[in-house]
Amino acid sequence: MDKSDAVNVQTENVPVIDLNLTINENPVKVQVEPTARLVDILRDELQLTGTKISCGIGRCGACSVMIDGQLVNACLTMAYQADQTSITTIEGVSRDQEMDPIQKAFLEEGGFQCGYCTPGMVMAVKVLLEEVPVPTEEDIKMALSGNLCRCTGYGGIIRAVQRMAAENSEVR
Amino acid sequence: MQQMKASEKRNRKRPDGPDKVTGRLNYLTDLHFPHMLYGKIKRSAYPHARILSIHTEEAEQLPGVRAVVTFKDVPGLNAFGIVTPDQPVLCEDTVRYVGDAVAAVAADTKEMAEHACSLIAIEYEPLPVVDDPAEALGAATPKLHPDGNLLHKAHFYKGDVDDAFHKCTEIVEETYQVPRQMHTYMETEGGVIVPEPDDTLTVYVGTQHGYKDRFQLSRILNMPEEKIRIVSSPMGGSFGGKDELNIQPYGALLALASGRPVKIHQTRQESVISGLKRHPMRITMKTGVAADGKIIAHKVDILADTGAYSTLGPAILEFAVEHSTGPYVIPNVKTEGVSVFTNNGVAGEFRGFGGNQVTFALEGQMDRLAYRLDVDPLEFRRHNLRETDEIGPIGQRIASTDGAYQVLQSIKEHRQLKIKEENEMPDKWKVRGIGTAITMHGGGLGYGRLDPAGGRLCLKESGKIEAAFGFEEAGQGILGVIETIVTEELGCSVSDLSVVIGDTSLVPSSGSTTASRGTSMVWHALQKMKEPFCKLLIEKGEALTGVEGHRLQTGKGGLVVTAHDGEEIPIITYEELAQQSTEEEMTTSTNFDFPTTPDPIDSGHFLYTFGAVLAQVEVDLLTGKVKVIDLDQAIAAGPVVNYLGYKGQIEGGGVMSLGYTLLEDALMSEGEYMTQNLDAYLIPGIGDVPFTMKVEAIETLPEDDPYGPRGVGEIGSVAVAPAIAKAIQEAVGYWVRRLPVSSEEVLAEVSKRRINPWTKAMQ
Ligand code: FES
Numbered sequence: 001m002d003k004s005d006a007v008n009v010q011t012e013n014v015p016v017i018d019l020n021l022t023i024n025e026n027p028v029k030v031q032v033e034p035t036a037r038l039v040d041i042l043r044d045e046l047q048l049t050g051t052k053i054s055c056g057i058g059r060c061g062a063c064s065v066m067i068d069g070q071l072v073n074a075c076l077t078m079a080y081q082a083d084q085t086s087i088t089t090i091e092g093v094s095r096d097q098e099m100d101p102i103q104k105a106f107l108e109e110g111g112f113q114c115g116y117c118t119p120g121m122v123m124a125v126k127v128l129l130e131e132v133p134v135p136t137e138e139d140i141k142m143a144l145s146g147n148l149c150r151c152t153g154y155g156g157i158i159r160a161v162q163r164m165a166a167e168n169s170e171v172r
Numbered sequence: 173m174q175q176m177k178a179s180e181k182r183n184r185k186r187p188d189g190p191d192k193v194t195g196r197l198n199y200l201t202d203l204h205f206p207h208m209l210y211g212k213i214k215r216s217a218y219p220h221a222r223i224l225s226i227h228t229e230e231a232e233q234l235p236g237v238r239a240v241v242t243f244k245d246v247p248g249l250n251a252f253g254i255v256t257p258d259q260p261v262l263c264e265d266t267v268r269y270v271g272d273a274v275a276a277v278a279a280d281t282k283e284m285a286e287h288a289c290s291l292i293a294i295e296y297e298p299l300p301v302v303d304d305p306a307e308a309l310g311a312a313t314p315k316l317h318p319d320g321n322l323l324h325k326a327h328f329y330k331g332d333v334d335d336a337f338h339k340c341t342e343i344v345e346e347t348y349q350v351p352r353q354m355h356t357y358m359e360t361e362g363g364v365i366v367p368e369p370d371d372t373l374t375v376y377v378g379t380q381h382g383y384k385d386r387f388q389l390s391r392i393l394n395m396p397e398e399k400i401r402i403v404s405s406p407m408g409g410s411f412g413g414k415d416e417l418n419i420q421p422y423g424a425l426l427a428l429a430s431g432r433p434v435k436i437h438q439t440r441q442e443s444v445i446s447g448l449k450r451h452p453m454r455i456t457m458k459t460g461v462a463a464d465g466k467i468i469a470h471k472v473d474i475l476a477d478t479g480a481y482s483t484l485g486p487a488i489l490e491f492a493v494e495h496s497t498g499p500y501v502i503p504n505v506k507t508e509g510v511s512v513f514t515n516n517g518v519a520g521e522f523r524g525f526g527g528n529q530v531t532f533a534l535e536g537q538m539d540r541l542a543y544r545l546d547v548d549p550l551e552f553r554r555h556n557l558r559e560t561d562e563i564g565p566i567g568q569r570i571a572s573t574d575g576a577y578q579v580l581q582s583i584k585e586h587r588q589l590k591i592k593e594e595n596e597m598p599d600k601w602k603v604r605g606i607g608t609a610i611t612m613h614g615g616g617l618g619y620g621r622l623d624p625a626g627g628r629l630c631l632k633e634s635g636k637i638e639a640a641f642g643f644e645e646a647g648q649g650i651l652g653v654i655e656t657i658v659t660e661e662l663g664c665s666v667s668d669l670s671v672v673i674g675d676t677s678l679v680p681s682s683g684s685t686t687a688s689r690g691t692s693m694v695w696h697a698l699q700k701m702k703e704p705f706c707k708l709l710i711e712k713g714e715a716l717t718g719v720e721g722h723r724l725q726t727g728k729g730g731l732v733v734t735a736h737d738g739e740e741i742p743i744i745t746y747e748e749l750a751q752q753s754t755e756e757e758m759t760t761s762t763n764f765d766f767p768t769t770p771d772p773i774d775s776g777h778f779l780y781t782f783g784a785v786l787a788q789v790e791v792d793l794l795t796g797k798v799k800v801i802d803l804d805q806a807i808a809a810g811p812v813v814n815y816l817g818y819k820g821q822i823e824g825g826g827v828m829s830l831g832y833t834l835l836e837d838a839l840m841s842e843g844e845y846m847t848q849n850l851d852a853y854l855i856p857g858i859g860d861v862p863f864t865m866k867v868e869a870i871e872t873l874p875e876d877d878p879y880g881p882r883g884v885g886e887i888g889s890v891a892v893a894p895a896i897a898k899a900i901q902e903a904v905g906y907w908v909r910r911l912p913v914s915s916e917e918v919l920a921e922v923s924k925r926r927i928n929p930w931t932k933a934m935q
């Protein structure tokens with residue numbers, strides 16, 4: 001087999017699509033393969049490295065982002081699926097240096113150690129609290145069951161969410 | 173476990189926190205450099221094979237490929253290993269496990285690198301696989317290393333066990349089997365290696381001992397150590413798993429070959445295949461008690477599967493041998509440990525360091541004996557417990573400690589409360605049980621091993637006090653510990669301080685960030701540096717301001733004088749002090765060794781921490797599934813530096829061991845991993861853990877103890893498995909001897925005993 005030919009075939013045959021996204025309220029245009037993973041687009045193309053990658057198969061939640069308000073694993077989202085959507089990543093959660101109350105709660109309750117699961121965890125908690133401002137134990141377990149943390153044993157994370165729940169129930 | 177102590181209020185928010193919760197923190201695998209390439213490592217296709225040929229031409233010709241390296245491209249020693257370098261960087265003639273690297277590629281994109289890897293043609297001749305550690309030393313078994321398959325033997329003998337067993341009124345013998353646990357740090361191995369214009373190399377890759385990586389890389393690359401800079405922090409978790417070199421040599425070789433920065437970030441599968449694991453062990457214990465209820469004989473046989481290469485296997489075995497009598501006084505002991513090479517992955521350093529394995533067995537023995545004797549398991553332990561000034565487990569003198577008694581007492585009181593708690597059972601097909609276990613765990617590397625530590629304080633021109641240590645932040649909270657200890661010892665405020673760690677170009681060598689030594693070493697360093705450093709500053713302050721030195725002290729913002737009402741009156745700020753002094757920066761540094769036993773007993777530890785665990789489980793009689801509903805610990809490790817960090821270490825270590833007990837095993841079959849990602853290798857999720865866990869910190873040390881706070885990175889993980897195992901036995905009568913606990917075995921026992929919800933097993 002002629003090697004250079006084989007290679008040419010390979011590179012030439014890869015189509016690219018124009019992706020139009022809104023990321024953290026900013027319009028973004030990128031050219032990528034239709035099957036590129038959103039997590040790679042975020043991390044490598046756009047250098048939004050707050051979104052992490054750990055398992056790559058939808059089991060750990062380190063890559064959690066919000067697409068049109070829904071929590072998704074960016075490692076399971078293909079470029080073409082993300083086209084024309086509005087994405088919020090961890091970088092979009094705290095605006096102008098002002099932390100989200102969820103982030104403050106994580107800070108104060110020891111909801112992180114190495115911090116690698118934290119962006120995904122914060123995203124999952126954000127989605128949870130938007131839906132259920134005062135979650136029960138069951139709600140918390142359900143909502144965070146797709147996010148693994150190896151450091152904390154979840155104690156600090158649970159305390160952070162409970163603090164938010166307490167604050168939310170006072171407001172009501 | 174009720175009162176809040178002063179230390180619990182020291183809930184300092186971690187300095188690395190804001191960047192972590194906002195996602196702003198750049199991990200080393202997040203870094204991006206101009207002209208950066210992506211590297212991939214081609215690993216072995218077989219667990220054991222001879223390499224007949226390696227062809228890289230096709231890969232090299234692929235457009236976008238900038239470098240391909242094989243064993244031929246290793247300029248120095250083609251091997252690594254913290255103690256004994258016996259693992260090839262790039263295999264030349266033999267592969268000994270599925271993670272062995274044969275070639276590596278750097279290309280413009282990850283996909284190209286991957287594609288190039290698939291074009292590297294390696295011809296192998298498969299060899300018989302050694303996958304059963306029990307057969308590793310057999311005469312007919314193929315030898316994996318020139319000296320055969322014995323990595324290490326270790327023993328401890330005391331008294332005469334055979335004779336003592338004759339005098340026993342009760343003897344329990346059992347064989348325990350523990351699994352190959354994976355660290356499962358959320359950030360897999362990786363980083364960027366950058367060739368600098370001045371012919372030096374910067375290695376941005378997480379590790380637990382930057383200076384050791386530098387030493388090893390210098391040996392591999394045949395490059396002077398001074399030309400290599402290791403930036404080793406922060407890390408997205410390590411737990412021992414990133415202590416040994418991982419992708420650094422490949423990144424470095426590729427960066428040097430291509431002249432460009434090379435990023436390697438292993439996928440989870442690559443990490444599973446190549447990464448270290450906890451040593452699987454088979455431990456047989458025979459333990460006998462005399463008529464007075466005292467244990468008088470204890471015989472232990474340990475067989476550890478170290479896998480293909482050494483790394484810290486020998487030290488882990490020695491640790492296991494040392495800890496196989498735990499906090500008990502036993503006059504006749506015969507412990508023998510063997511660690512063997514196989515083609516099963518590589519086992520190495522992991523939180524607990526061999527202690528978790530033997531503690532599961534030892535505490536299992538204690539519970540079985542207490543059951544046979546029909547005495548309370550904690551009472552039985554107390555009856556055999558060490559005293560404050562008792563000699564250490566392998567005959568060495570150790571720092572005086574009441575820890576064993578303190579944690580035992582604390583967990584006993586806690587158990588009483590728990591038993592009294594009204595337990596409304598959710599349904600009739602579930603039964604509950606409570607189990608407890610205790611342990612002692614040595615900190616530092618042990619007698620006879622180089623265990624240096626050090627640190628540096630410096631008043632920088634900017635007016636900041638820089639505290640520099642060669643430690644790494646892997647999530648354990650060393651940055652917060654340094655901040656707390658330095659500000660408290662010097663009296664300065666957080667804003668006066670800048671903390672520098674994890675960069676060989678900026679920090680002194682402090683030894684490894686392992687063995688629960690970080691906190692302890694920072695505290696010791698400050699005790700040594702505080703006086704000379706303050707003296708430097710005060711002398712300078714006296715010369716500049718005319719205020720007598722004996723009235724000056726370091727305070728918040730600068731040098732201060734304390735008024736009668738206790739108020740600090742500022743005299744000169746650190747900034748003025750730094751800028752008005754004409755000479756160079758004021759610096760104090762220190763070098764010392766981790767405290768060791770005065771007795772020349774190899775590997776013996778000196779500073780011990782103690783832990784006691786209470787576990788309550790709920791066993792489903794229909795499925796055999798075990799759910800842990802309480803996991804509470806009492807820890808004696810000296811003063812708490814930061815309660816939030818302390819609690820986090822204990823809870824996190826506890827849950828990691830909950831996984832070890834109930835879920836985790838990186839199963840291998842004929843040298844191949846049966847689980848390659850987190851879909852099959854299950855770690856605890858939020859639904860698997862108790863919603864609240866209690867951590868009781870016992871801070872009192874014997875009077876005049878000069879050793880300060882001990883580290884708690886490991887202790888919370890050590891005695892969890894036996895506590896859960898005992899809780900299961902309390903619930904359904906099943907004695908666990910193999911981890912992770914099998915629901916099938918639990919269920920079999922349940923049906924054998926015809927346990928019905930209305931006749932709870934043991935009561
Ligand atoms: S990396 Fe996407 S779920 Fe694990």
Ligand code: FES
Pocket residue numbers: 111112113114115116117118148149150151152358408409647
């Ligand atoms: S904080 Fe390390 S994985 Fe969650």
